[in-house]
Amino acid sequence: MKGSRDSVAMAAIGVLGVVAPWVAPTIVTQLAFLWLMILFAITWDMNGGQMGYNSFGNVFFFGIGVYACAVVQRDAGLSYYPGLFVGIGAGALASGAAALILGPAILGIRGQYFAIATLGLTIVAGNLASAWEYIGAASGMATPVYPGAIEYRARFFYFLLFALAALTFVVARTLYRTRVGLAINAIRDDEDKAEAMGLHTSRYKVFMWCVAAMFLGASGGPVGNLVGFIDPQDLAFAGATFGVWMVLMAVLGGKGTLWGPVIGATVFHMTQELFWTYLLGWQRVAMGVLIVVIVVFFPTGILGFAWRRKRPHVGTAKAVADAAVESAR
Amino acid sequence: MENLSVLIEAPILLVQLVVGGILIGAIFALVAYGMALVWGVMKIINIAQGEFVMLGGYVVFYLSRAGIPPLAGVPIAAVVMYCVGLALYRIVIFRVVGRDMFTSILATFGISILLQQLANQIFSADIRTVPSTLPSLLFAGGLVTIPEIKLVSFAAALLVGFALIVFLRQTRLGRAIRATAQNDRAARVLGVDTDHVYAMTFAINCAICGAAGGLVAMTWFVQPYLGLTYTLRSFMIVIAAGLGNVPGVIVAGAGLGVVEEAAGFVLGAEYQTAFIFVLLILILIGRNLALARQRRYLK
Numbered sequence: 001m002k003g004s005r006d007s008v009a010m011a012a013i014g015v016l017g018v019v020a021p022w023v024a025p026t027i028v029t030q031l032a033f034l035w036l037m038i039l040f041a042i043t044w045d046m047n048g049g050q051m052g053y054n055s056f057g058n059v060f061f062f063g064i065g066v067y068a069c070a071v072v073q074r075d076a077g078l079s080y081y082p083g084l085f086v087g088i089g090a091g092a093l094a095s096g097a098a099a100l101i102l103g104p105a106i107l108g109i110r111g112q113y114f115a116i117a118t119l120g121l122t123i124v125a126g127n128l129a130s131a132w133e134y135i136g137a138a139s140g141m142a143t144p145v146y147p148g149a150i151e152y153r154a155r156f157f158y159f160l161l162f163a164l165a166a167l168t169f170v171v172a173r174t175l176y177r178t179r180v181g182l183a184i185n186a187i188r189d190d191e192d193k194a195e196a197m198g199l200h201t202s203r204y205k206v207f208m209w210c211v212a213a214m215f216l217g218a219s220g221g222p223v224g225n226l227v228g229f230i231d232p233q234d235l236a237f238a239g240a241t242f243g244v245w246m247v248l249m250a251v252l253g254g255k256g257t258l259w260g261p262v263i264g265a266t267v268f269h270m271t272q273e274l275f276w277t278y279l280l281g282w283q284r285v286a287m288g289v290l291i292v293v294i295v296v297f298f299p300t301g302i303l304g305f306a307w308r309r310k311r312p313h314v315g316t317a318k319a320v321a322d323a324a325v326e327s328a329r
Numbered sequence: 330m331e332n333l334s335v336l337i338e339a340p341i342l343l344v345q346l347v348v349g350g351i352l353i354g355a356i357f358a359l360v361a362y363g364m365a366l367v368w369g370v371m372k373i374i375n376i377a378q379g380e381f382v383m384l385g386g387y388v389v390f391y392l393s394r395a396g397i398p399p400l401a402g403v404p405i406a407a408v409v410m411y412c413v414g415l416a417l418y419r420i421v422i423f424r425v426v427g428r429d430m431f432t433s434i435l436a437t438f439g440i441s442i443l444l445q446q447l448a449n450q451i452f453s454a455d456i457r458t459v460p461s462t463l464p465s466l467l468f469a470g471g472l473v474t475i476p477e478i479k480l481v482s483f484a485a486a487l488l489v490g491f492a493l494i495v496f497l498r499q500t501r502l503g504r505a506i507r508a509t510a511q512n513d514r515a516a517r518v519l520g521v522d523t524d525h526v527y528a529m530t531f532a533i534n535c536a537i538c539g540a541a542g543g544l545v546a547m548t549w550f551v552q553p554y555l556g557l558t559y560t561l562r563s564f565m566i567v568i569a570a571g572l573g574n575v576p577g578v579i580v581a582g583a584g585l586g587v588v589e590e591a592a593g594f595v596l597g598a599e600y601q602t603a604f605i606f607v608l609l610i611l612i613l614i615g616r617n618l619a620l621a622r623q624r625r626y627l628k
Contacts, residue, residue, distance in 0.1 A: 054431050056438075106610070108617045112374050112430040116564055117613045120606035123557070127603035244442065247435065285450060288443025295435045296424045 006173070009259075017162045021155045030273050032158040032226060035165040037269045039219050040242065041249040041261030042168050043212040048247065049255030050176065051208055052188030053107065057118030059243035060125050061213040063236035064098055065091030065220020067129065070141050070230055080147045088160075088221040095217025096210045103206035110191070119239070126237035141230040157226040161219065168215045173258055175211070184208050188256070244287065252294055254303030263302055333595050345473045346594055350587030352479040355486035356541050356548070358582025360559055361566035362490060362575070363537040369572040370510040370530045371426050373433040377441035378563055379556030381535050384444065385410050385542025386551030387452055393459045402459075403485065403543035407536040414535025418528045426527055441556060448553035458550045482544035489540050493533075494575060506530055510573070558605060565609050568616060 017035070021028045040062075048054045069087030076083060102121075109117050130138040146153045175181055183204045186194040195201045224230050234241075245268065253264020276283050298305060335342065360382055367375050385406040392402035421440065425433040463477040497503035508516040509526045517523050545551065545559075566585055570577030588608070593601040 054434075105614045105617075108621070109613050110617075112434055113568075113613050113616075115431070115434055116374070116561070117610050120561060120609045124603050124606040124610070127600070127606075131599045131603070240442070244438075251435070282446075282450060284446040285443060288439050288441075288446060291439030291442065292421055292436055295432055295439060296421060299428075299432055 006258075010169075014166065017166070021158055028154040028158050029226065032154065032161045034266065034269045035158070035161040036219055036223060037245065037249060037265040038262050039161070039165040039168050039215060040246045041253065041265040042165075042172050043215050044246040045250040045255055045257075045261040046172060046175075046208055046212040049250055049257065049260070050181070050188065051184040051205060052191075053205065053209075054115050054247070055118040056115050056243065056247065057120070057122040057239070058212065058216060058246055059237060059239055060118070060122045061095040061099065061216040062220050062223075062242060063122070063125055063129065063232075064095045065217030066224040066230055066236040067135050067141070067220070068094040068217065069221030070143050070224050071135065073144050074141070080144060083144070084221060084225065088218050091220045092214040092218040095220075096214040099210040099213035100206065103209050104202060107202060107205040107209060122237050122239040122243055126233045126239065129232035129237060135232075136230070138232060140232060143225045143228055143230065146225065154226070157222045160222040164215065164219050164222070169262065171211065171215075175208075176258060180204060180207065240284070244291070248287075248291055248294065251299070252301055254301030257301075257303050260301055260303045267302065332597075341473060342594075345475075346590045347587050348473070348475060349479070350590040351583045352475070352483045352586070353548075353590065354583035354586025355483045355490075355579075356544050357559075357562050357566060357585055358579050359486045359490055359541045360538055361563035361570070361582055362493065362578050363534040363541075364560075364563040365567045365570075365572050365578065366506075366530060367534045368567065370506055371422075371527050372430075373422070373426065373437065374430065374564070375534070376434060376437040376560055377444060377556070378534075378538060379559030379561075380441045380444040380448075381410055381414070381538035382542040382545060382559045383448060383551060383553065383556045384413065385539030386546035386555075387448065387457070387542075388539065389543035389546045390457045390459050390551055399459045399461065399543065399547045400481070400485070403540050403547075406543040407540040410539025410542075411532045411536040413539075414532035415528060417535070418531040422531055423524065423527065441560070445553055445556055452553065454553055456550045456552045457546070459546045461547060476548075479548055482548050485544055486541065489537065490575075490579075493537065502526075502529060558602060561609050562605065565612055568612060
C-alpha cells in the first residue's frame with residue numbers, strides 16, 4: 001500500500017519536474033535551486049536523520065565538487081559538454097574520496113563532538129580555499145561560459161540538477177529498504193548495541209557518508225556553472241547559508257523520514273523565494289529566529305506533526321505505535 | 330614560513346610569543362570556564378558562547394564612546410549580558426534543557442546566528458577597537474613588547490575567574506549550582522529550585538562572557554563575526570581540560586593562546602583561523618583515539 005502510494009507520488013513529481021520549465025519559464029533558475037535544496041536535504045538526512053550523525057559540515061563535500069568541476073573544466077582541455085560531465089564525475093569522486101579518507105577518523109567521533117568537528121571542517125576548507133592560489137584564492141574562480149543559446153542555459157542546468165536530485169532520492173529510497181538502511185537506523189538508535197550485535201558500524205557509517213558526499217560533490221559542478229562565479233566562502237563552502245539550510249530543511253520536513261527532507265526543502269525554498277526579498281537585509285536574522293522556532297517547537301518536523309495529528313483517526317494499534325515511534329524521532 | 334628562520338635566529342621572540350599567548354589564554358580560559366559551567370550544570374553545549382563575548386565587547390565599545398573608561402565598562406558589560414542571558418533563558422533555553430544534545434546544539438546555533446546577524450545589522454560589520462591610553466612595556470632592547478593593556482586584562486580575567494570559584498564554593502546559590510551539576514534529580518528532591526539554578530547558571534555564564542568580551546574589545550577589536558572562533562576555542566579547552574577542572578582549564582587556555590600566537594607568527598595571519606579549526610578536529614580525533622584505546626584495554 002505504502003509502496004504504491006510512494007510510486008504515485010514519485011511519478012507525479014517526476015512529471016511535474018519535467019514540464020515545470022515550460023509551465024513557469026521565468027523562474028527556471030529558482031526551480032533548479034529547488035532541486036538542489038532537495039538534494040541537500042536528502043543527503044543531510046542520510047547521515048543526520050537516518051544514521052544519527054548530525055553533521056554541520058556536509059557543505060564541505062559540495063564545495064569540493066564545485067572546485068573539482070571548475071578545475072577540470074579549466075585545465076583538462078576538453079570542450080564544454082565533455083568538460084562539464086567529466087568535471088561532475090570528478091567532483092563526485094573527489095568528494096567521495098574525501099569522505100572515504102576523513103570518514104574513519106571523523107565518524108569515530110560521537111554525538112555532539114561529531115557535530116562540532118564537522119562545523120570546523122567547513123570553516124577550515126573555506127579558509128584554505130580562500131588562501132590557495134591554484135583555485136583563485138579569495139578572489140574566486142569564474143566558470144566557463146555556456147556555449148548554447150542563452151535561453152537554454154538555465155533549462156540545461158535545471159535538468160541536470162533535477163536528474164541528480166531524482167537520482168539521490170531513488171538511491172536513498174533503495175538504500176533505506178536494504179540491510180544498509182536497517183544497519184544505519186540501528187546505529188542511530190544505539191550504536192554500541194549495534195556493534196555488539198556484530199554490525200561493522202564504522203563500515204556502514206563511512207559508506208553512507210561517502211554516498212551522501214558523492215551526490216553533494218556531483219551537484220557542485222552544475223551549481224558552479226549555473227552561478228557562473230565561485231566564491232570560496234559564499235558559494236562553495238557556504239557554511240552560513242547552504243550548510244545551515246541543509247540541517248534546517250531536513251529538520252523542518254521531519255528528519256529520519258524518506259519524504260520529510262523533500263517536503264522540508266520545498267517548503268523552505270518556497271518561503272525563502274516568496275518572502276525573503278521583503279526582509280531587506282534582515283534575512284539572516286530571520287534565519288536565526290526560524291532555526292530556534294523550528295528546533296524548539298517542531299523538533300519532529302512537518303511529517304512528525306502530521307503523523308501525531310493523524311494518530312486518533314488511525315485504527316490499528318500497530319499504526320498508532322508506528323506513528324508514536326516516528327514522532328518520537 | 331620565512332618567519333620560522335627569524336624565530337630561530339632570534340629566540341628571544343619566542344619569549345614574546347609565549348608571554349603574549351599566556352596573557353591571551355587567560356581570556357580564552359575565562360570564556361571556556363563559562364562554557365564548562367553551562368555544559369556541566371545544564372548539559373547544554375552553548376554554541377552562542379562567542380556571540381555573548383562579541384556583545385560584551387560592543388557594550389564596552391559604546392560605553393567608551395560615551396566617555397566611560399573601558400575598565401569601568403567591563404563590569405557594566407557583565408551586568409548587561411547577565412540580563413540578556415536571563416531573558417534568553419526565559420524565552421528559549423529553558424525549553425531545551427533536558428532535551429537531547431542535538432536540539433540544544435541546533436537551538437543555540439540558531440541563537441548564535443541570530444545575535445551575529447543582529448549585531449551585523451545594528452552595529453555594522455566594521456571592526457571596532459576601544460582606544461587604550463596605556464603604553465607598551467619594552468624588554469630586551471625592544472624585541473619583546475608587551476602592551477600594558479594585555480597585562481591589565483590578564484589580571485582582570487584572573488580576578489573574575491577567582492571570584493567565580495569563590496562564588497561557587499561559598500555561597501548558597503553556588504552550592505545549589507554544584508549540586509544540580511552532580512545530580513539534578515537528587516537536587517530537586519532535596520528542594521533545590523533547579524529551574525532557578527539553570528536560569529542563574531546561564532545568566533552568570535553570559536555575564537562572564539560579557540566581561541571577557543569587554544577585555545577582548547580593550548585588547549584587540551570587536552566585529553560581528555568574531556563569535557564562532559571563541560565558541561570553538563572554549564570547546565577545545567573544555568574538551569582538553571574536562572568539565573569542572575579549573576587548573577586544567579587555565580593550563581589549556583594558556584597553552585592554546587601560546588600555540589595560536591606561534592602559529593599566527595609562523596604560518597601568517599591568513600592561516601590562523603584555519604589552524605584553530607584544524608587543531609579542534611585533531612583534538613577531537615585524538616580524544617576519540619584515546620577513548621578507543623581505553624575501550625580495547627577494557628576488553
